[in-house]
Amino acid sequence: MKVMQLLPELNSGGVERGTLEIARALVKAEHQSLVVSHGGRLVAQLEAEGSTHLTLPIHKKSLSSLWQIRPLRQLIEAHQPDIVHVRSRVPAWLTHFALRGIPKQRRPHLISTVHGFYSVNRYSAIMTQAEKVIAVSDSVVKYITDHYKNCPPQDIVRIYRGIDPQAFPHGYQPSAQWINHIYTLFPQLENKFLICLPGRITRLKGHETLIELMERLQTEYPNVHAVVVGGADPKKKAYLDELEATIQDRGLREKITFVGHTSEIREWLAFSDIVLSLSNQAETFGRTALEALSVGTPVIGWNRGGVAEILSHLYPQGLIEVDDREALFHAVEQHIKNLQPVAPVQQFSLDDMCNKTLDLYQSVVNRR
Numbered sequence: 001m002k003v004m005q006l007l008p009e010l011n012s013g014g015v016e017r018g019t020l021e022i023a024r025a026l027v028k029a030e031h032q033s034l035v036v037s038h039g040g041r042l043v044a045q046l047e048a049e050g051s052t053h054l055t056l057p058i059h060k061k062s063l064s065s066l067w068q069i070r071p072l073r074q075l076i077e078a079h080q081p082d083i084v085h086v087r088s089r090v091p092a093w094l095t096h097f098a099l100r101g102i103p104k105q106r107r108p109h110l111i112s113t114v115h116g117f118y119s120v121n122r123y124s125a126i127m128t129q130a131e132k133v134i135a136v137s138d139s140v141v142k143y144i145t146d147h148y149k150n151c152p153p154q155d156i157v158r159i160y161r162g163i164d165p166q167a168f169p170h171g172y173q174p175s176a177q178w179i180n181h182i183y184t185l186f187p188q189l190e191n192k193f194l195i196c197l198p199g200r201i202t203r204l205k206g207h208e209t210l211i212e213l214m215e216r217l218q219t220e221y222p223n224v225h226a227v228v229v230g231g232a233d234p235k236k237k238a239y240l241d242e243l244e245a246t247i248q249d250r251g252l253r254e255k256i257t258f259v260g261h262t263s264e265i266r267e268w269l270a271f272s273d274i275v276l277s278l279s280n281q282a283e284t285f286g287r288t289a290l291e292a293l294s295v296g297t298p299v300i301g302w303n304r305g306g307v308a309e310i311l312s313h314l315y316p317q318g319l320i321e322v323d324d325r326e327a328l329f330h331a332v333e334q335h336i337k338n339l340q341p342v343a344p345v346q347q348f349s350l351d352d353m354c355n356k357t358l359d360l361y362q363s364v365v366n367r368r
Contacts, residue, residue, distance in 0.1 A: 001361055002032040004081035006091035008059035010040035014287060015087050015115050018161060023051040025354035034079055058091045065090055073098040076108065082365050085111045089118065092126045109364045114140050116284055120147045131364055136161050136285050137306040157360055161285045162353035168294035170344040174267040186257055192225035193336055196272035198265060198288045201232035201240050206278025215250050216329055221336055229268045231261025270295040274335050277301030286310050294345045300331050313347055
């Protein structure tokens with residue numbers, strides 16, 4: 001097979017990571033892998049792993065992107081992929097118009113992946129207008145069936161995102177050298193019960209809830225410390241300043257540490273005693289929660305979206321009713337008093353995701 005994946009850019013994020021994972025699986029299975037995007041820092045890795053990158057500015061949510069319809073059509077006609085797989089709305093619209101200019105018998109099969117709970121409108125509906133629509137969780141299947149009645153349920157295929165269990169092995173512990181380095185940078189973490197909130201610094205990730213929780217915990221459990229693992233985009237600096245001012249006002253300066261952007265997420269998840277998932281909106285999957293459970297760290301999170309699906313399968317005692325601050329406090333308290341073991345994760349593997357996606361490609365090609 002020859003498969004062409006389309007996405008806006010190749011810098012960082014879940015969509016980008018998923019694109020590289022499928023590209024790698026295609027190459028490993030001796031298929032041809034093409035990726036079309038505006039480019040980015042992951043292009044070098046993509047090409048080193050055997051895929052071909054085709055640069056096209058299909059990343060802007062503006063009318064000027066319509067100029068890319070003809071170049072995209074020319075790319076598709078030149079490379080003649082069996083499958084075109086769109087992963088984002090602007091590329092999906094451009095592909096929609098590009099394919100209309102190609103005779104039906106020469107058009108590739110069209111597959112989309114719905115990665116997010118997009119705003120419900122005509123613009124987002126394009127993601128459900130493909131031969132097969134991949135949903136990354138049951139929550140996304142429900143979102144599509146609830147809001148896009150024109151998408152036949154039999155055309156929706158749920159394929160969970162996955163992680164490599166060898167990259168996040170059960171019982172993993174950071175090296176003594178890493179731990180000593182962290183204690184040098186952040187001496188306040190030594191001999192503490194660590195609560196980790198991973199994720200970018202945005203209003204969606206529940207930092208205010210963490211601050212409230214820490215304010216309540218500090219009197220009874222002075223040994224508890226929170227680490228916020230994730231950086232702030234320059235555009236979010238005002239929000240970061242706001243959080244730090246709140247922490248200062250509530251006397252929590254010695255109780256909450258921001259470690260900034262890091263590529264060592266596995267180390268931090270394993271180093272922490274518990275991990276929280278407190279997003280203000282449902283997450284479509286919840287990869288970080290899965291990574292934490294995979295290394296054996298308990299996760300406590302709101303009972304919604306993809307995180308709820310992961311916890312219900314792997315660690316149901318970590319599920320808390322949405323926004324129930326009292327239940328959150330008691331669940332954390334229980335873990336401080338009696339840390340519970342997490343069983344080795346047998347589900348949500350990267351191999352499973354890749355195999356199911358490639359099987360779907362093959363079944364669509366075989367139908368012709």
